[in-house]
Structure formats: C-alpha cells, structure tokens
Amino acid sequence: MEELSEWRFLDNEQRQDKVDQLSGEQSTHQCQQCGEPAYCDISAGKSTCWCFELEKRDTSELEKSATCLCRKCLSKLPLK
Numbered sequence: 251m252e253e254l255s256e257w258r259f260l261d262n263e264q265r266q267d268k269v270d271q272l273s274g275e276q277s278t279h280q281c282q283q284c285g286e287p288a289y290c291d292i293s294a295g296k297s298t299c300w301c302f303e304l305e306k307r308d309t310s311e312l313e314k315s316a317t318c319l320c321r322k323c324l325s326k327l328p329l330k
C-alpha cells in the first residue's frame with residue numbers, strides 16, 4: 251500500500267483522521283453509487299483530495315452535478 255509510506259510522516263491526530271476516513275466513521279457525504287459514507291477532502295476544506303492520488307478514472311458516466319464516489323466505487327471505474 252502506498253498509503254503506508256506516508257503514514258510515518260503523520261502525527262497521531264492525522265493518523266486517527268485517516269483511520270476514521272478509511273473506516274467510514276468520518277464522512278462528508280454519501281457515495282452516489284453505493285450510498286455508503288464517503289469522504290472528500292475538498293468538502294472538508296482541504297485543497298487536495300485522496301482521489302487526486304489515484305490514477306485518473308473515466309467518470310463520464312456519472313452525473314456531473316453529483317458528489318464524488320467512495321474509494322471503493324472510484325477504484326472500480328475504468329481507467330481513463
């Protein structure tokens with residue numbers, strides 16, 4: 251996992267944040283596809299999002315106005 255390489259640079263609070271995000275305990279919205287809690291760093295007021303680190307996905311099938319997907323659904327989209 252690439253995430254683990256940055257893990258050691260995070261302080262305890264940041265680690266807890268990350269864990270909450272991954273486990274779905276912290277969420278900013280619901281995934282438009284599966285309805286599961288999803289987390290968007292942008293919605294949370296940050297300037298970048300975890301989705302920027304993923305390979306570009308083809309989101310042309312998705313509703314433009316809708317919110318982003320959860321990590322699971324985004325990873326399932328075809329690569330662009």
Ligand SMILES: [Zn+2]
Nearest residue numbers: 281284320323
């Ligand atoms: Zn989803």
